Amino acid sequence: MFLAAPYPPTNPRKRGPVNCATNRPLRRWVWHMAACVILLAWTVEANQPKDYERKAVFLFNFAKFVDWPEAPSPNTNAIVIGIFGDDAVGEILPALVKGHMVKGRPIEIRKYRARDELWTCHILFISRSEAKQSTKVLQNIARRPVLTVGDQENFLSQGGMIDFVMVDQTVRFDINLRNADKAGLKLSSKLLSVARSVQKKS
Amino acid sequence: MDGLKYIRNLPIRSKLTLLLLVPCVIVLLLAGAGMLWFQSSNFKQDFARDLKAAAQIVAKSITAATAFNDREAAGEMLKTLEVKSHVISAVLVLPNRDIFARYGTDAAAPLPGERPGVRGLLFEGDKVLVIEPVILEQEQIGTIRVLSDYGSVSKSLWRMGADMFALVLGIAVLVAIFLSGRLQSFVSAPIQRLAQTAAQIAEKNDYSVRAREERDAEFGLLTRTFNQMLARIQAQDAALTLSQNKLEALIHSIDGIVWECNPEDFHFTFLSRQCERLLGYSPRQWLEDPNFWQAHLHPEDAANALKKCHEYVAKRQPYSYEYRMIAADDRVVWIRESGVVLVEHDKPVAVRGIYLDITAQKQATEQFEKLNQQLLETSRRAGMAEVATGVLHNVGNVLNSVNVSTTMLKELLNKTRSPGVNRIGSLMRENTAELGPFLTSHPKGRLIPEFLTSLATQMEGDRVRLLREVEQLGKNIEHIKEIVAMQQSYARIAGMTEDLPIRTLIDDALRIQEGGLARRGVTVRCNFNEVPLVRVDKHKVMQILLNLFRNAEHAMDATGRLEKILTISTSWNGNGKVKVDVNDNGVGIPEENLTRIFQHGFTTKKEGHGFGLHSGANAAREMGGALYASSPGPGSGAVFTLELPAAEAIKIS
Numbered sequence: 001m002f003l004a005a006p007y008p009p010t011n012p013r014k015r016g017p018v019n020c021a022t023n024r025p026l027r028r029w030v031w032h033m034a035a036c037v038i039l040l041a042w043t044v045e046a047n048q049p050k051d052y053e054r055k056a057v058f059l060f061n062f063a064k065f066v067d068w069p070e071a072p073s074p075n076t077n078a079i080v081i082g083i084f085g086d087d088a089v090g091e092i093l094p095a096l097v098k099g100h101m102v103k104g105r106p107i108e109i110r111k112y113r114a115r116d117e118l119w120t121c122h123i124l125f126i127s128r129s130e131a132k133q134s135t136k137v138l139q140n141i142a143r144r145p146v147l148t149v150g151d152q153e154n155f156l157s158q159g160g161m162i163d164f165v166m167v168d169q170t171v172r173f174d175i176n177l178r179n180a181d182k183a184g185l186k187l188s189s190k191l192l193s194v195a196r197s198v199q200k201k202s
Numbered sequence: 203m204d205g206l207k208y209i210r211n212l213p214i215r216s217k218l219t220l221l222l223l224v225p226c227v228i229v230l231l232l233a234g235a236g237m238l239w240f241q242s243s244n245f246k247q248d249f250a251r252d253l254k255a256a257a258q259i260v261a262k263s264i265t266a267a268t269a270f271n272d273r274e275a276a277g278e279m280l281k282t283l284e285v286k287s288h289v290i291s292a293v294l295v296l297p298n299r300d301i302f303a304r305y306g307t308d309a310a311a312p313l314p315g316e317r318p319g320v321r322g323l324l325f326e327g328d329k330v331l332v333i334e335p336v337i338l339e340q341e342q343i344g345t346i347r348v349l350s351d352y353g354s355v356s357k358s359l360w361r362m363g364a365d366m367f368a369l370v371l372g373i374a375v376l377v378a379i380f381l382s383g384r385l386q387s388f389v390s391a392p393i394q395r396l397a398q399t400a401a402q403i404a405e406k407n408d409y410s411v412r413a414r415e416e417r418d419a420e421f422g423l424l425t426r427t428f429n430q431m432l433a434r435i436q437a438q439d440a441a442l443t444l445s446q447n448k449l450e451a452l453i454h455s456i457d458g459i460v461w462e463c464n465p466e467d468f469h470f471t472f473l474s475r476q477c478e479r480l481l482g483y484s485p486r487q488w489l490e491d492p493n494f495w496q497a498h499l500h501p502e503d504a505a506n507a508l509k510k511c512h513e514y515v516a517k518r519q520p521y522s523y524e525y526r527m528i529a530a531d532d533r534v535v536w537i538r539e540s541g542v543v544l545v546e547h548d549k550p551v552a553v554r555g556i557y558l559d560i561t562a563q564k565q566a567t568e569q570f571e572k573l574n575q576q577l578l579e580t581s582r583r584a585g586m587a588e589v590a591t592g593v594l595h596n597v598g599n600v601l602n603s604v605n606v607s608t609t610m611l612k613e614l615l616n617k618t619r620s621p622g623v624n625r626i627g628s629l630m631r632e633n634t635a636e637l638g639p640f641l642t643s644h645p646k647g648r649l650i651p652e653f654l655t656s657l658a659t660q661m662e663g664d665r666v667r668l669l670r671e672v673e674q675l676g677k678n679i680e681h682i683k684e685i686v687a688m689q690q691s692y693a694r695i696a697g698m699t700e701d702l703p704i705r706t707l708i709d710d711a712l713r714i715q716e717g718g719l720a721r722r723g724v725t726v727r728c729n730f731n732e733v734p735l736v737r738v739d740k741h742k743v744m745q746i747l748l749n750l751f752r753n754a755e756h757a758m759d760a761t762g763r764l765e766k767i768l769t770i771s772t773s774w775n776g777n778g779k780v781k782v783d784v785n786d787n788g789v790g791i792p793e794e795n796l797t798r799i800f801q802h803g804f805t806t807k808k809e810g811h812g813f814g815l816h817s818g819a820n821a822a823r824e825m826g827g828a829l830y831a832s833s834p835g836p837g838s839g840a841v842f843t844l845e846l847p848a849a850e851a852i853k854i855s
Binding site for chain 2: 064101103
């Protein structure tokens, strides 16, 4: 249960009535009710995933909707998700992907500090912290079959392929299909269908 | 049963149409029912499969939206299910049971029969729930629940199926009617044609009509056989008509009225055309009036004829009787009705027969009777004349003797001495005074006594001779009387039968005929045997015998022979008949004439009228005897045999 992992497995709607439905004096019942309300509020709060968590999940999910022409790194069979720059996404991702396979291949998380060997991954997430370098990075790995995912404005115009955006406080993304095409990547139409906007091939 | 009777009474066209239509409809109904059943059972599966497929499609396409948390996109994808109108609602439930997206309502709530974790289809009443996992990269990232209203679909399906079926059935029936209308003509048309031909033949009685030959094997055979039958019937009909025409022509040409009538009321049902010719009534006129026959009977005969008619019908035997009818021109027509009563089931059903016009016959018979009467009279007169001739001849003979006697008497009387007596008388008167002296003295006077004595002697002699002559005369007169009396006796008692000795009759006949026989120098020999009396009418026997004698005389006379011998013999053979043979040695009779001589009008004599032997034979027959002839040949004489009934034999019998 991949998606279940970030969420507590309890169902507050079910738990509430179970705890409250006891035949006790009124006071005890009021206390219980209060406790229930607090618990409910907490669970709802706890249930609400953070944006970075979503982005991490999205990064992982992108692997499922993209076809790479060849293995960028012959050393490994795994699909490599590269994280460039410091980001919460990079923190939680390894735990997230652990034990999961995509297209029969394990997932490997690599963290890059410099611009070196950025092309050895399948998906490269350039964090907001590295936004200034993103243009150069993108130029470096241009025409390499690496899905570049960014979290900043103008990322797509700089040559990026997917860019996270916030829409109504929800994480969404735009796609520049032309850039992906140049890199020889094939993006699933399903992926395109859930993107906020898609810059098509010229 | 009524339905079946109704179908049985239908014309063949309708039957054939039914024959094609009913199985067609039944097959369609069965097929339709089977199809519906199959469809309904299949449809549920198809429906479920379809729904499941839709859910799967959505589940596949919704993966990205789920993976990238795009509730809007997910909702839109769920909304695509709305193309399936039966889908009530759909939800995408995340593994943590959060509802990620929904379309419509209700789908999230678990159904009563749902067990957790079960995928696939769940039918609950009219509702169908499809639970389809959303799998991305072998991981279930959610569950789609699609709730669908199967009931309305199945209802509409049923309605549509029923509508379609009704439409198809209607079209099929129309097509079947059209086709059966065309196809059944292959079967019904020849039958109808044949039936029409048969009806035509029956209606017009025209056997020259032929049924159209059909090419079909059975109908071909049927029509061929039918035509052969027709040809045969036609030939038979023609033959029948021919023979009927022939018979009719024969019937109508019969010189009499052929008829048929009802034995109860004598209403006529058939009359041949001769009716018109014989009675002047047309057959139609007669047939139309039930009482025609009764009304046109002669009034004198009507009652009797009707009575007899009923009697004959009751007897049921062929009959014949005569009566008179009144013809159209008021003629009286004698009819001889001969009829046969036809009996069927012991009941007289018809009387058939013929009316012959016997008027002419009746008249002829009357004429004949009259003529016969006249002839008989003539013959009787002729016979009488002949008898009379014989009698007169005999009388003449006797009268000769009478004449001789008279002459002798006259002579004798002339020779009488009356003058001498007279002279003596006058002498005596002169001498009256002296008579004595005169007688004694006178010379003359003395002679008177002597004279008177001789006169007396002479007168005595004369007296004896006269007496003798007168006696002879008286005898002759007596003979004449006898002859006349005998003739009278034969003439008077005609028609009376007596028992008589045949010999007397023969003797009498010979006596009557003796003059003629003697004149021709015929020797009569009689050879009478002892015979019984005969029971006869002597007048008739006398006629026959006289006729035979005369014929014998003539036959012998014709030979010119000097010795003419007539032999008469009587004999009795003990069988009740006395035979009289009259045998002559005359010219004889040629064999071919032996029977013809007894025919009326046959004669060999110049003066003959051909009646003698004919009436003689008839008379003999009337008395119960017979007359026949035999002859050794021409010139050898003839024997006529008269057989007469013996009185003794009659007594015996």
